[in-house]
Amino acid sequence: MLWIKALHVSFMVTWFAGLFYLPRLFVYHAMCDANDITSIERFKVMERKLYYGIMTPGLIFTALFGGWLLYDYAWQNFADAGWMQIKLASVIFLIGYHFHCGKLLKDFKHNRNTRSHVFYRWYNEVPVVFLFLIIILVVVKP
Secondary structure, three states: OHHHHHHHHHHHHHHHHHHHHHHHHHHHHHHOOOOOHHHHHHHHHHHHHHHHHHHHHHHHHHHHHHHHHHHHHHHHHHHHOHHHHHHHHHHHHHHHHHHHHHHHHHHHHOOOOOOOHHHHHHHOOHHHHHHHHHHHHHHHOO
16 A cells, blocks of 8 residues: 555655646746747646656656555545545645636637736646645644
8 A cells, every 4th residue: 555655655756746837837927028929838838748657647646546545544544534635625625726727728828818927827826735735644644
């Protein structure tokens, strides 16, 4: 079971790397001058490869191995483990955040972004808050 936990944590780190970096790419993309076609196209490629090549597989394998751990370890105690319920609610929120990043990616792809780089700077902080919350819940189990 430790192998499953190690794989879960490894893919979670991969997924979070993308959750941290994609909105940062959005910051720089939103700052591009409309006439800088080369940079705009480069950001589109980087964003697409990050989302589909790193983030989404990271999400899938994080959920797969996390579900396995939940089934083996925690499901029988789920009703009594308030920390686990909050953690799972946080993970569900982050999955929604992931798919919202995908929507923003499509907006950039089709040149429909209407938000400023300042919005994306704040948007970029959301997964940081949830990462701290989830780590505290898992380690401390309050």
